Amino acid sequence: MNKRLRIPDLGGARAMILHRPHATVEALTRQLRAIGLATSDHWPELPAAALGADYVFFDTDMGHDGQFPWKPGEAPMPMIALIGSEAPGRIEWALRQGADAQLLKPVGDNGVFSALLIARQAFESRRASGDEIAGLRQRLAERQTIVRAVTLLAARGKTEEEAFAQLRQLAMAWRETIEQAAARVVARHATEGGRDDRRELP
Numbered sequence: 764m765n766k767r768l769r770i771p772d773l774g775g776a777r778a779m780i781l782h783r784p785h786a787t788v789e790a791l792t793r794q795l796r797a798i799g800l801a802t803s804d805h806w807p808e809l810p811a812a813a814l815g816a817d818y819v820f821f822d823t824d825m826g827h828d829g830q831f832p833w834k835p836g837e838a839p840m841p842m843i844a845l846i847g848s849e850a851p852g853r854i855e856w857a858l859r860q861g862a863d864a865q866l867l868k869p870v871g872d873n874g875v876f877s878a879l880l881i882a883r884q885a886f887e888s889r890r891a892s893g894d895e896i897a898g899l900r901q902r903l904a905e906r907q908t909i910v911r912a913v914t915l916l917a918a919r920g921k922t923e924e925e926a927f928a929q930l931r932q933l934a935m936a937w938r939e940t941i942e943q944a945a946a947r948v949v950a951r952h953a954t955e956g957g958r959d960d961r962r963e964l965p
Contacts, residue, residue: 771883774799776817781809781830782845783822787870791820791845794875816840818879820866823857824848836861841882845870863889905942912945915952 778795782788783806795802800818808830813819817840821830824847828835836859844862846853847869857865864882866874909930916926934944 771880773879776800777815778802778818778820779809779813779816780804781819781821781826782806783825787822787845787868790870790872791866791875794870794872798876798879814839818843818882820845821857821860821862822847823853823862824868826856826860831860835859841879841886843878843882905945908949909941909945912948915948 776799778800780788780791780802782791782804784804788804792802792804805813809819809832811832813832819831819838819840820843822845824845831838833839838861841863842861844857844860844865846857846865846867863885864878866878912930913923913926916929917923919926921929930944930948931941933948934941937944937947939947
């Protein structure tokens with residue numbers, strides 16, 4: 764069963780518009796305020812306060828790197844590109860900034876509400892995917908740490924099975940997860956400069 768789109772409550776949300784003074788800004792502001800959003804427009808760059816905004820609309824025609832208080836593609840909110848020129852370079856730049864939706868200029872009397880919904884959905888999906896990937900990378904790193912710890916313990920004259928059993932015992936003794944115990948074994952080995960003097964870990 765397909766998951767239904769959750770319509771966010773836009774009343775009271777904050778939208779910032781990064782665009783030079785223009786009729787586009789006036790038309791966009793009218794629609795946003797009619798929907799219930801608070802707005803502010805800025806040029807040539809967004810202030811640090813933009814980090815607390817719920818949405819950001821930005822001009823692609825005259826936009827450039829360094830206008831945002833975050834790195835390209837790392838906006839903490841949905842980004843909506845205001846597109847006048849459809850030159851490939853401009854579209855590529857907008858995508859590099861992390862555009863979640865777009866509005867073609869000149870902005871008329873509609874289109875903003877759907878752009879907000881699409882941007883929110885795309886942003887949340889992208890963030891969920893990023894969290895999932897980060898979780899998978901963390902799990903992989905933890906497994907690699909366990910393998911490394913077992914290898915280090917086995918170098919003390921144990922079989923891999925015996926080394927893994929010792930790692931479990933260490934985790935129990937230290938009241939840690941096996942991943943945490945493995946990280947401690949590996950860190951201790953690094954601190955000792957890789958020295959193997961056959962001492963048993965406590």
